Amino acid sequence: MTKAIKLLTALPPAQRERLMTLAREVSFPEDARIFEAGGTADRFWVIRSGAVSLDQPVNDLRRVTVAGLGAGDLLGWSWLFPPHEWDFGAVAFSPVRAYEFDAAAVLRLCEEDPQLGLVLVRNVAEVLAHRLEMTRGKLMEQYAMHRRGGAL
Template identity: 50%
Template sequence: MAVGRETSFEAGTRIFEEGGRADRFWVIHTGNVNLDVHVPGRHPAVIETLGPGRMLGWSWLCPPHEWHLGAEATSLVRAWEFEAAEVLDLCQDDPELDHALLSYVVGVIGSRLRAARTRLLDLYGPYGSGSAG
């Protein structure tokens, strides 16, 4: 928390765009954020909605450090913002922090991939193909 700072986003604010430079992440304190994916010729498809206690953004950790999804606040969001470079410096000095953060982010990535798969199958696959079996 020593390198975090409080920030907020008004409802309707685009927090980041798919393909943009990923150099930070947030932990949501209040409010909700939609994660979406660009669909040519259509509105972005909402993949998942994140709320309090959830991490927003993991692309800062993986080259090429570009956002894999877009994000938009759907209500007033208050969050802790962390600069990737500062967090990575802390991890370099503290192997336990490095392991704990990496383990957490891998879980977030897995969850987001499952959510994206399910949502895209719901939107574009045969009826019921995105439902858990």
Template identity: 50%
Template sequence: MTSATTMTSALEPAHRERLMRLAREVSFEAGIRLFEEGRRADRFWIVRTGTVALDLHVPGRRPAVIETLGHGELVGWSWHFPPHLWHLGAQATSPVRAWEFDADAVLRLCAEDAEFGRAVAVWVGQVVAQRLHASRVRLLDLYAPYGSGSLM
């Protein structure tokens, strides 16, 4: 993930501080599923330590790992867009410490403060764009006859 899509680089200090007031510390052991594709997206996380794999259900196969996330990265963006259902699955691939956020509380803050809401929306949009690109590259690597090669 590019540094422009981490919370630290995407949000100005006042917006980061406001968001972090809603954070609670959580931890997950390796192998724990954070969420499943198609289920309700009601929270999100920012990784402090450890790694989380994002995966995509592929009928008749094991889930395809699309991307592995680490320090400072956003886990989960589906909470931001109706119908608020996870588009991917996620699993801790090592012990993880993270900040967890209640999506409804963050969305309320976004609705109350347009500037904050815009900053969060731009940040999440950047993450979605980056994940879409990573998904495309990974799926081409897995299923295209000659792999993805270089896209740029």
């Protein structure tokens, strides 16, 4: 399994500094719902401390946790792709401190600085590839457990 990509440390210093001019420090208490699947994706976060669970609604009463994120991780990528709606929900698993970025402002900055835009999109793509690999591994574990007669 590949190592998780930490968005801010993956950016070259000049691009990181430009992006950080748009950062706003925020915090979420434990159990706070940060966003809901299907909601408008107009921002993203880089987690400074704490843990966030990504979940997927199964029905009106049940959610399944699909991933856990921690310090340095990118929270939210749906802002980058139409229709700009969250694919998952997110909840603070513990108290969370994060840098919050307004998606429209970041996209404007990327238009002004195409090099930053390219580096940012490449790094987000690496994050997505890593998460897809993690999800694939979890699905394979679940399948193997199911084949052995375990519960899903």
